Amino acid sequence: MEEKRGGKPGADDLYVVGIGGSAGGLEAFERLFAGMPRDTGMVFVVIQHLDPKHKALMPELLQRATALKVMEIVDGAEIEPDCIFVLPPGQYVSIGAGRLWLSPATPPLGTRTPVDSFFTSLAADRKDKAIGIVVSGMGMDGTVGIRAIKEQLGVVLVQDPESAKYDGMPTSAAGRGYAGNTRQLRAARIASTQQGRREGPPCAEFAAKNPRPAARCHGA
Secondary structure (H helix, E strand, C coil), X not given: CCCCCCCCCCHHHXXXXXXXXXXXXXXXXXXXXXXXXXXXXXXXXXXXXXXXXXXXXXXXXXXXXXXXXXXXXXXXXXXXXXXXXXXXXXXXXXXXXXXXXXXECCCCHHHCCHHHHHHHHHHHHXXXXXXXXXXCXXXXXXXXXXXXXXXXXXXXXXXXXXXXXXXHHHHHHHCCCCEECHHHHCCHHHHHHHCCCCCCCCCCCCCCCCCCCCCCCCCC
């Protein structure tokens, strides 16, 4: 593949995990990243609905919950393995040539779909190396995007609506994705995808830290 706009050699081989949420999303993001190994070899992109006037605190809040490096996305940022990139307020993000590209979110706040936008871009760029996760939030954002990822043979995970603070986004996406508690989706399921073991166990039982009973979780 021809590099454009200075794409980093080898970047096309990286698995990229897009994680989308809205209201209640912070709690789900924190649970997802808590205990995540520092050497997954994957790139994580966090998309949350935020008011453009809202001060960006997500990178600092997530950094408290994970040993992974957390940074706010800047236009043209090179993707790096074992890093969490967070979408700034008032922006959309796409991926191409091993970089993340920002664009202004011009529609009214109520009609914005930054998760669908990124997931669709992710599917086109990463193909079967795309992983989409939908967590707590209101509305239907993410449903169109996970369909695009599935069409490219990527992997889709959806938080069990019963464990979500707001179940709108997970409920909408669950018909096309797979449900499971975020505490159990965080590391093993994603890592097994990175290692090409999709037929393996889709969830891990983190009994020591999370004695909660296992929720439904199905392989992609």
